[in-house]
Amino acid sequence: MAIYFDNAATTVLSQRARNVYINTAANFAGNPSSVHREGHKAKEELDRNRDKIAALLGVKSTSLIFTSGATESITAFFSSLLWQEPGEILVSRIEHEAVSSQMAILKRFGWEVKTLKAKGGFVSVDELKEKLSPKTKVVAVMAVNNVTGAIQDIKGLVTAVREFEKENRKKILFFSDSVQALGKTGLDLSDSDVDGASFSSHKINGPRGVGMLYLKNPNAFRSYAPAGGQESGRRGGTENLPGIAAFAEALSEWYENRVEKEDAIRKINNNLREELSKLKLTILSPENSTPYILSLSATLPSEVFARVLMDKGFCVSSGSACSNNAKGKAESIYEAMGVRHDLAAKAIRISFDNNSTEEEAELLLKAFQEIING
Ligand code: PLP
Numbered sequence: 258m259a260i261y262f263d264n265a266a267t268t269v270l271s272q273r274a275r276n277v278y279i280n281t282a283a284n285f286a287g288n289p290s291s292v293h294r295e296g297h298k299a300k301e302e303l304d305r306n307r308d309k310i311a312a313l314l315g316v317k318s319t320s321l322i323f324t325s326g327a328t329e330s331i332t333a334f335f336s337s338l339l340w341q342e343p344g345e346i347l348v349s350r351i352e353h354e355a356v357s358s359q360m361a362i363l364k365r366f367g368w369e370v371k372t373l374k375a376k377g378g379f380v381s382v383d384e385l386k387e388k389l390s391p392k393t394k395v396v397a398v399m400a401v402n403n404v405t406g407a408i409q410d411i412k413g414l415v416t417a418v419r420e421f422e423k424e425n426r427k428k429i430l431f432f433s434d435s436v437q438a439l440g441k442t443g444l445d446l447s448d449s450d451v452d453g454a455s456f457s458s459h460k461i462n463g464p465r466g467v468g469m470l471y472l473k474n475p476n477a478f479r480s481y482a483p484a485g486g487q488e489s490g491r492r493g494g495t496e497n498l499p500g501i502a503a504f505a506e507a508l509s510e511w512y513e514n515r516v517e518k519e520d521a522i523r524k525i526n527n528n529l530r531e532e533l534s535k536l537k538l539t540i541l542s543p544e545n546s547t548p549y550i551l552s553l554s555a556t557l558p559s560e561v562f563a564r565v566l567m568d569k570g571f572c573v574s575s576g577s578a579c580s581n582n583a584k585g586k587a588e589s590i591y592e593a594m595g596v597r598h599d600l601a602a603k604a605i606r607i608s609f610d611n612n613s614t615e616e617e618a619e620l621l622l623k624a625f626q627e628i629i630n631g
Contacts, residue, residue: 259567259570259571259572260570260571260572260617260620260621261572262571262572262573262607262608262609262613262617262621263572263573263574263606263608264460264549264608264609264610264613265403265406265437265460265549265550265574265606265608266574266608267459267460267465268459268460268461268462268463268610269462269610269612270459270462270463270464270503270507271462271463271506271507271510273506273507273510274462274463274464274503274504274506274507274510275503276506277499277502277503277505277506278464278499278500278502278503279499281302281498281499281502281503282498282499285298285299285302285498285499285502286299287299288495289302289303289487289495289496289498290485290486290487290495299498302498302502303323303496303498303501304318306501306502306504306505307321307323307501309505309508309509310469310504310505310508313508313509313512314444314446314447314471315446315447316446316447316471319475319489320471320472320473320475321469321470321471322469322470322471322472322475322488322489322491322492323467323468323469323488323492323496323497323501324467324468324469324470324492325466325467325468325497326457326458326459326465326466326467326468327355327434327436327455327456327457327468328355328468329468330455330456330457330468330469330470331355331356331359331434331455332355332359332481333470333480333481333482333491333492334432334453334455334470334472335356335359335362335363335432336359336362336481337478337479337480337481338363338368338394338395339362339363339366339481340479341394343363343366343367343368343369344368344369344392344393344394344395345368345369345370345371345390345392345393345394345395346360346363346368346369346370346371346393346394346395346396346397347371347372347373347385347388347389347393347395347396347397348360348370348371348372348373348396348397348398349372349373349375349380349397349398349399349409350372350373350374350375350589350590350593351375351378351380351399351402351404351407351590351593351594352397352398352399352434353399353403353434353436354586355434355455356397356399356432356434369392371388373385373388373398374593375402375407375593375594376594376595377543377594377595378402378405378407378542378543378546378594379407379409379410379543379545380398380409380410380414382410382413382414382416382417385398385414385417385418386417386421389417389418389421389429391425391427393421393429394429394430395429395430395431395432396414396418396429396430396431396432397431397432397433397434398411398414398431398433399433399434399435399436399437400433400434400435400437400438400443400444400454401435401436401437401438401441401443401444401546401547401550402437402590403436403437403550404552404587404590404591404604404606405541405542405543405546405550405552405590405591405594406437406542406546406547406548406549406550406551406552406608407542407543407545407546408438408442408443408545408546408547409433409443411433411443411445411449411451412445412448412449412450414431415431415449415450415451416450418431419450430452430453431450431451431452431453432451432452432453432454432455433449433451433453433454434454434455435454435455435456435471436455436456436457436460437460437547437549437550438547439456439457439460439461439508440461440508440511440512440515441519441547441548441549442519442547442548443547446471450473451471451473452472452473452474453470453471453472453473454470454471455468455469455470455471456468456469456470456471457469458500458503458504458507458508461507461508461511461610462507462510462511462610462611462612463500463503463504463506463507463508464499464500464503464504464507466497466500467497467500467501467503467504469504470491470492472491475489475491478491480492480493482494511611518611519548519611521611522548522549522609522611522613523548524615525548525609525613525614525615525618526548526549526551526609527548528615528618529551529607529618529621529622530542530551532622533553533622533625536625536626536629536630538553538554538555538556538625538629539553539554539600540552540553541553541554541591541594541596541600541601541604548609549608549609549610550606550607550608550609551606551607551608551609552604552605552606552607553604553605553607554596554600554601554603554604554605555603555604555605555625556603556628556629557603558602558603559575559587559602559603559604559605560575562575562603562605562628563575563605565628566605566621566624566628569624569627569628570624571620571621571624573605573606573607573608574605574606574608575587575604575605575606587601587604587606588601588602588604591604607621
């Protein structure tokens, strides 16, 4: 396999997660909703894995709903708003398309959508304070941006919302797409007081097609897809038990010596940042970014540079993976940040997981040097 630096798009399934997937599929054949012994066994296994994840994240098990991925979690959260009287929603301009595409639906149902800028890559607490109004019902700001890695001040933003709530005696929901923060700096569910958050298993060496929706107050949530009654009536459909068990395993593996592993990746990232700057490349990831993402502007249009690197045996992303399907998405994030268009058009994203090594990064650097110096 090529040397893989596109972990923000998806990661390789870990051996441990793969083993758990296979064993769970083989040993838990029943449907968790069935009343017979095999069903009970499967239900117990489902709950055990929910408890395992909840303990790692420091939240209550009842606050976690399993889904088919972050896109479904996000859709579930925003669709649930359609049961309410419409109001105003403040959403950042740097959201993943899974969130931003929901806004058209909300508008169609009478919601007023206002955006929060992200100059330099960050949503500002002051701007949020200025824009909060008695009409505001929801605020949505992601925890870590998938294009640049910028870590948002979720705690500061939520605090501003809670203060406004107190002064105005009204409830405002704060949603934070936390896909790129799971298991990494930038996520603190037990402390940040968000009302909802989305997660995806395949960004942390778990299987694809498994995700999670966190709800601080699940009883206040009204599902758009309750059929079947699974997940306490909040997400109908037979649970993907092998996938969920493998997700739980991947997450606990990720959390083992988490800080040491993240420090090792930070070292790789910082070193690449420094060396690539010496090649006169513009680093696009702000200083306060996750160590797992490093974005920069290269010397050729993004797709061309990514292809040249592929020819040399490296997988990187030309912006965000989704930009390959929805052209221009990464560019719109850079535009929101205030990055010059010519730099954004040459953006490359290098992203790591805990298996990324210094040796691989050195080879990548050498490839950059060869391409740029000829
Ligand atoms: N949100 C962010 C920030 C992401 O990076 C992604 C994946 O690229 C998603 C949402 C969608 O996740 P999933 O593939 O699980 O639907």
